[in-house]
Amino acid sequence: MKKQRMKMVIPTLFGLEGLVADELRYEGFEEVRAENGRVFLEGDWRDVARANVTVRCGERVLLVLAQFRATTFEELFQGTLESPWENFIGSLDAFPVKGWCLNSQLHSVPDCQKIIKKAVVERLKDCYGNPWFEESGPTMQIQFSIMKDEVTLMLDTSGTGLHKRGYRRNANEAPIRETLAAGIVNLARVHSDSLVCDPMCGSGTLLIEAAMKALNIAPGLTRRFAMERWGCFPTSLMKDVREEAKEKIKTKATFEGIGYDIDPAAISLSQENALKAHVAKRLHFKQQDIIRFKAETLSHSLVAYHEKGIHKKAIVLCNPPYGERLLDAAEAEKLYQKMGIVLKPMRDHGYYIITPHEDFESLFGRKADKKRKLYNGMLKCQLYMYFR
Numbered sequence: 001m002k003k004q005r006m007k008m009v010i011p012t013l014f015g016l017e018g019l020v021a022d023e024l025r026y027e028g029f030e031e032v033r034a035e036n037g038r039v040f041l042e043g044d045w046r047d048v049a050r051a052n053v054t055v056r057c058g059e060r061v062l063l064v065l066a067q068f069r070a071t072t073f074e075e076l077f078q079g080t081l082e083s084p085w086e087n088f089i090g091s092l093d094a095f096p097v098k099g100w101c102l103n104s105q106l107h108s109v110p111d112c113q114k115i116i117k118k119a120v121v122e123r124l125k126d127c128y129g130n131p132w133f134e135e136s137g138p139t140m141q142i143q144f145s146i147m148k149d150e151v152t153l154m155l156d157t158s159g160t161g162l163h164k165r166g167y168r169r170n171a172n173e174a175p176i177r178e179t180l181a182a183g184i185v186n187l188a189r190v191h192s193d194s195l196v197c198d199p200m201c202g203s204g205t206l207l208i209e210a211a212m213k214a215l216n217i218a219p220g221l222t223r224r225f226a227m228e229r230w231g232c233f234p235t236s237l238m239k240d241v242r243e244e245a246k247e248k249i250k251t252k253a254t255f256e257g258i259g260y261d262i263d264p265a266a267i268s269l270s271q272e273n274a275l276k277a278h279v280a281k282r283l284h285f286k287q288q289d290i291i292r293f294k295a296e297t298l299s300h301s302l303v304a305y306h307e308k309g310i311h312k313k314a315i316v317l318c319n320p321p322y323g324e325r326l327l328d329a330a331e332a333e334k335l336y337q338k339m340g341i342v343l344k345p346m347r348d349h350g351y352y353i354i355t356p357h358e359d360f361e362s363l364f365g366r367k368a369d370k371k372r373k374l375y376n377g378m379l380k381c382q383l384y385m386y387f388r
Contacts, residue, residue, distance in 0.1 A: 008048060009154065010039045010058035015374040016183045020058045023186075027054055040064070045234055048157055048227065049241040053220040056182035056213065060158035062143060063088070070151045071105040073115050080119035083153055086127040090231045092137035095120060099144030106146055116144055116153070138229035157233075159226030165212075166223045167277035168203060175202060176319045176354075180376055181209040182219070184383060187372060188315050188352045190214055192253035195312045198319075199293045199342075201259030201285065204270030206317040211279035214255035218245035254312075258298075260288040290320075290335070293342045295349055316343060318353045333363050340365035343386075351386040360384060 012020050014037050021034040024041055027050065031042040039058065041051070051061045066083040070076040089095050097113045097120075106112055120142065121133065141156040163178040184206065190196060196210045212219060221242060227233045257279075261267055267285045274280040298314040320339065322332045336357065343351050345366070353360070356379050361367050368384040375381065 004044055005042060006044065006048065007064040008041050008043065008051065009062050009064050009152070010041070010051065010055060011060060011062070012037060012039060012058055013177070013180055013183070013375050015372065016057045016179065019183050019186050020055065023055055023057060024051070046237050046241065048233075049225075049237050052158055052162065052225050052227075053241050053245055054218045055162060056209070056219050057179050057186065059161050059163065059179060060156060061162070062154035062156055062158075064152060064154050066151070066153040068151050069149055070146070071149050073106065073111070076106060076112060076115050076146075076151060077119045079151060080116050080153060081123050083120075083123070085120050085123050088155055088230070088232050089120070089124060089140050090137060091124070091128040091130060092134065093231070094135035094137060094139045095133075095142055096139065097142045097144065099146070101146040102148075104146045104149045106149070112144065112146065116142065138231075139226060140230065141226065157225060157227040159224075162220060164223065165219050165277065167208060167273050168205065169276070176205050176376060178205060178209060178219070180354075180374065181205045181319075182213065183374065184317060184352055184354060185210045185213050187383060187385070188317060188350065190255075190315060192216070192250050192255055193312055194315055195256050195258075195298065196315045196317060197258045197260075197298055198317050199260045199288075199290050200318055200320050201261050201270050202266050202319065204259055204273045204283070204285070206319060207257040207259050207270070207283050208274055208277045208279055210315075210317065211255060211257055211274075211282045212277060214250070215253050215279065215282070216248050216250045217278065218242075218248075221245050255282055257283040259283060259285040260290070260293060261285075262287065262289045291338050291342060295342070295344050295346050298349065312348075314346075314349045316349065316351045318351070320353065320355060322355050322357055332357065333359075336360055336363035337365070345386070345388050347388060349388055351384075353384045353386075354381050355384070356381045 010020055017034040017039055020039045021032050024032045029041045033040045068079040070079055097117045101107045101109055143154045143156055145152045165178055190210045190213050192214045194214055198206050228238055259270055264287050267287050270285045274283045369387045370385040372383045374383050
């Protein structure tokens with residue numbers, strides 16, 4: 001079968017573009033290029049499948065069908081009309097349109113949707129000889145972006161966003177997005193032999209993502225994607241890609257994770273989610289207030305491993321509640337002060353704490369060794385990194 005070379009783009013949360021680009025290069029993808037909020041790459045259908053199954057920090061995988069400049073509706077119509085929609089969309093397929101405009105002369109999203117839809121219909125009419133389309137088949141979601149008058153037309157191969165791994169059907173009130181959690185895990189350099197702890201684990205997302213990274217369990221291994229129902233997609237490829245991913249799981253990894261939370265319901269939820277993610281045997285959860293956390297406990301675990309000839313570093317990951325989330329501002333600030341008391345500088349310990357609070361360092365009582373701006377949804381946060 002002749003390989004069909006395609007351009008793809010993976011949208012990301014702001015701040016994760018470089019991590020996604022690094023992921024892709026490590027996995028052998030080609031022509032990888034990061035921009036603000038997205039990463040471009042090239043490949044064939046097998047690469048599209050691999051990207052969906054393996055990428056940890058990206059939001060979805062989109063096929064790029066066209067890129068052109070448009071400042072009028074006529075230019076938008078003609079540019080869309082020239083795109084090869086018939087190579088992907090069948091005569092019965094549904095093809096809804098959605099997108100966004102930013103800093104462009106074409107700023108009405110509903111009007112742009114209508115123009116693009118009309119142009120695609122006209123193109124497919126000529127190709128299939130149909131006067132109308134019932135759109136009763138699989139969904140081929142058309143997406144567009146218009147930024148500074150530059151139009152990008154895309155097809156969404158993922159369907160449900162890639163942050164939906166399948167293990168977190170239930171969550172607590174304010175869970176961290178799985179793709180952001182995976183990004184924090186990458187920045188903390190979690191490896192197959194790491195000891196990771198979350199003293200306020202909530203629904204367990206940070207620990208579960210850490211375990212999946214350490215064991216090299218592909219995040220999309222057990223879920224389905226929109227393209228698997230497309231007539232243009234060679235479905236046999238997906239089976240091969242999943243089998244390849246299964247073979248790469250590190251079953252002999254010595255990773256261990258420990259989670260604490262003051263809420264017993266959160267502990268039960270974390271255990272349930274870990275079971276669904278197939279990492280329950282690697283994670284241990286216990287009800288405990290943050291003020292009772294003792295870094296020395298992790299040190300004792302490290303010593304036990306070192307005596308067996310296994311060198312580990314304790315990595316503490318934390319997404320504490322804050323004013324915009326679960327606590328009021330005063331409660332959040334008291335919590336940060338408590339954290340500064342118990343999360344003490346210790347050899348072979350690293351702390352990675354994400355919060356939007358601008359005065360976190362002064363409340364915590366220690367300046368971070370390094371900071372990185374990340375976004376939890378639309379909320380600007382900082383990841384405070386302490387290397388000991």
